[in-house]
Amino acid sequence: MRRAAAVLALACLAGAAPALGHEDSTPPLEFEPPAVGTYTLHRIVAAPDGEVLDLDGHPHRLRRVTAERITVLGLIYTTCVDPDGCPLALRVFDALEPVLRATPRLRNAVQLVTLSFDPEHDTPAAMRGYAGRRARPDPGGVPWHFLTTRSVRALSPILDGLGQDIRSTARAGAPGRVRELSHVLKVFLIDRAGFVREIYSSAFLHPRTVLNDIDTLLLAP
Amino acid sequence: MTSRRIWRDILVALSMLVACAVWIDAAGADETCNSPYVTKLIKGQEDYVYVWTLGVDGMGDGSDKLVTVDVNPKSKTYGKLLNAVSVGSRDEAHHMGFTDDRRYLWAGGLAESKIHVFDIATDPAKPKLVKTIGDMADKTGYLGPHTYYALPGRMLVQALSNAKDKGGVTGMAVYNNKGDFIAAYPMPTEGGGDGYGYDLAVNPKKNLLLTSSFTGYTNYMRPLGDVVKDAEAMKRFGNTMVAWDLKAMKPKKIFAVPGAPLEIRWSLKTGDNWAITAAALTSKLWLIKPDSRGEWQAKEVATIGDPAKIPLPVDISITRDGKGLWVNTFMDGTTRYFDLGNPEAPKETYTKVTGKQVNMISQSWDGKRLYITSSLLANWDKAGADNEQFLRAFTWDGKELKPAFEVDFTKEQLGRAHHMKLGARALTSP
Numbered sequence: 302m303r304r305a306a307a308v309l310a311l312a313c314l315a316g317a318a319p320a321l322g323h324e325d326s327t328p329p330l331e332f333e334p335p336a337v338g339t340y341t342l343h344r345i346v347a348a349p350d351g352e353v354l355d356l357d358g359h360p361h362r363l364r365r366v367t368a369e370r371i372t373v374l375g376l377i378y379t380t381c382v383d384p385d386g387c388p389l390a391l392r393v394f395d396a397l398e399p400v401l402r403a404t405p406r407l408r409n410a411v412q413l414v415t416l417s418f419d420p421e422h423d424t425p426a427a428m429r430g431y432a433g434r435r436a437r438p439d440p441g442g443v444p445w446h447f448l449t450t451r452s453v454r455a456l457s458p459i460l461d462g463l464g465q466d467i468r469s470t471a472r473a474g475a476p477g478r479v480r481e482l483s484h485v486l487k488v489f490l491i492d493r494a495g496f497v498r499e500i501y502s503s504a505f506l507h508p509r510t511v512l513n514d515i516d517t518l519l520l521a522p
Numbered sequence: 523m524t525s526r527r528i529w530r531d532i533l534v535a536l537s538m539l540v541a542c543a544v545w546i547d548a549a550g551a552d553e554t555c556n557s558p559y560v561t562k563l564i565k566g567q568e569d570y571v572y573v574w575t576l577g578v579d580g581m582g583d584g585s586d587k588l589v590t591v592d593v594n595p596k597s598k599t600y601g602k603l604l605n606a607v608s609v610g611s612r613d614e615a616h617h618m619g620f621t622d623d624r625r626y627l628w629a630g631g632l633a634e635s636k637i638h639v640f641d642i643a644t645d646p647a648k649p650k651l652v653k654t655i656g657d658m659a660d661k662t663g664y665l666g667p668h669t670y671y672a673l674p675g676r677m678l679v680q681a682l683s684n685a686k687d688k689g690g691v692t693g694m695a696v697y698n699n700k701g702d703f704i705a706a707y708p709m710p711t712e713g714g715g716d717g718y719g720y721d722l723a724v725n726p727k728k729n730l731l732l733t734s735s736f737t738g739y740t741n742y743m744r745p746l747g748d749v750v751k752d753a754e755a756m757k758r759f760g761n762t763m764v765a766w767d768l769k770a771m772k773p774k775k776i777f778a779v780p781g782a783p784l785e786i787r788w789s790l791k792t793g794d795n796w797a798i799t800a801a802a803l804t805s806k807l808w809l810i811k812p813d814s815r816g817e818w819q820a821k822e823v824a825t826i827g828d829p830a831k832i833p834l835p836v837d838i839s840i841t842r843d844g845k846g847l848w849v850n851t852f853m854d855g856t857t858r859y860f861d862l863g864n865p866e867a868p869k870e871t872y873t874k875v876t877g878k879q880v881n882m883i884s885q886s887w888d889g890k891r892l893y894i895t896s897s898l899l900a901n902w903d904k905a906g907a908d909n910e911q912f913l914r915a916f917t918w919d920g921k922e923l924k925p926a927f928e929v930d931f932t933k934e935q936l937g938r939a940h941h942m943k944l945g946a947r948a949l950t951s952p
Contacts, residue, residue, distance in 0.1 A: 343704045466623035466625060
């Protein structure tokens with residue numbers, strides 16, 4: 302499966318295929334992205350710093366994590382059920398991962414980060430359950446960090462810096478009072494220097510657009 | 523000179539100008555016309571209408587101000603003025619736009635090119651001025667920030683003019699949500715482009731940005747009566763629209779759309795893939811849609827009123843299902859409804875005179891409530907008794923516009939009522 306995905310991905314990157322194929326369940330992309338290197342990804346804002354926790358509960362500085370490689374960072378909460386929200390981000394990351402793994406120039410330059418904005422529920426243990434097999438160390442794979450924070454207080458400066466607005470509401474129609482974190486899906490492309498270079502919404506978050514942007518960043522950091 | 527005489531002269535002058543020209547302004551208003559990246563739409567009852575108001579010398583403090591009006595019928599202060607935040611200067615207050623998280627409202631002036639950022643989340647009834655951005659001319663060379671269009675984490679600002687000759691050749695600026703300048707993009711001046719700008723509208727699924735074109739500082743800051751008598755000035759109006767690759771921010775195609783195409787509205791109906799605009803001078807509706815080969819085309823599809831009478835369509839508002847379009851015509855103070863059941867052939871099915879002069883029109887998400895304001899530009903508004911300044915609310919049952927309430931902006935010593943945006947407590951309350 303991984304081999305097939307890689308072949309398709311490489312074809313895609315070469316412009317020979319309309320989209321990432323395989324069992325990827327991301328919605329189809331309805332436009333042809335501009336060619337790699339023909340456009341500029343400006344520095345939108347400096348990515349914020351803050352303390353985050355890995356799956357073992359160990360603290361790290363977010364900026365040190367993102368300084369390692371070009372980072373695709375998705376903000377999620379594990380109980381989100383909006384198909385155009387967090388689950389879409391996960392599906393796109395799932396589609397990206399085998400492509401990154403199979404492409405040497407990307408495998409060594411890119412990482413994925415999934416960061417929860419629900420520290421009250423999403424403990425390191427909860428994040429480990431959410432990550433499943435994705436969290437298993439793989440020497441040949443692309444780093445995929447699943448992170449959370451100790452508290453809302455620790456999370457706030459990160460959300461403020463990224464411009465991610467979160468509002469707690471009760472889920473309509475749900476039995477009892479089910480908490481829902483109303484938010485706009487945002488996935489961030491962060492360069493090695495720590496600048497946000499693209500912010501994807503559900504309307505154009507797609508493996509092809511992300512891969513194009515990563516390659517564009519590699520050409521013009 | 524009386525207002526009636528001035529306007530008679532204007533009509534005569536305009537009717538003698540055949541090929542080019544137009545004035546007008548309008549705006550991207552209402553709940554069905556926000557940037558698609560503003561996802562927190564008000565789909566129930568709105569609580570507030572924010573009115574970006576031009577200051578008038580001798581009226582109150584004479585400064586531009588953001589006015590909040592209570593529009594919830596269940597409120598004890600329904601139809602009443604709740605708040606007015608003065609920015610302490612007069613700068614030809616014009617249009618506004620929400621940031622993508624709808625926590626802030628950016629509102630700008632066409633004279634000094636200042637952009638004021640209001641916090642509308644902390645207390646939606648009482649917006650607070652938190653920042654003023656004054657570097658657009660220095661950073662870009664552009665003047666007259668007009669349209670504020672949210673992109674993820676950023677604001678795309680369409681300007682109307684430039685600092686070099688204050689004509690209509692201009693461009694777009696991108697700021698991050700903190701108000702820091704990121705990049706500038708000139709409007710195309712080759713391949714049929716006239717370099718002019720006005721409105722912005724994005725179809726994110728197609729990665730397509732549409733822009734329209736108006737005129738520069740030397741025209742919009744000049745008394746309208748003078749402009750229309752100046753044949754050279756009347757040539758300096760936009761006659762194009764541009765389709766851009768949004769991701770690359772590069773022009774893809776330039777459309778000839780004569781007569782100053784202003785507001786652009788994409789149909790929000792799932793599966794629809796077209797936008798509509800109104801050309802002010804020619805009084806025409808234009809459809810922008812792909813042809814059978816997938817090539818984007820602009821096509822004239824309807825006439826608004828009697829073009830010979832220069833009704834001047836200024837603002838349009840599309841229903842959420844893409845089936846109807848409200849059009850305000852400034853000169854005759856008329857609000858018109860077009861059936862867009864077939865967007866290739868819109869039909870005007872309802873008209874009502876809603877004021878001596880009407881500019882902006884905004885509708886609630888369900889289309890049952892409409893709000894109308896009166897002011898175009900300080901030097902272009904009518905004079906004397908025709909210079910009504912108001913916010914008027916109406917209800918719409920599909921057959922008739924019925925008055926709901928009115929706020930007299932002159933009596934309240936506020937100024938000239940221009941652009942509107944809707945607000946709701948529920949958007950930010952925990």
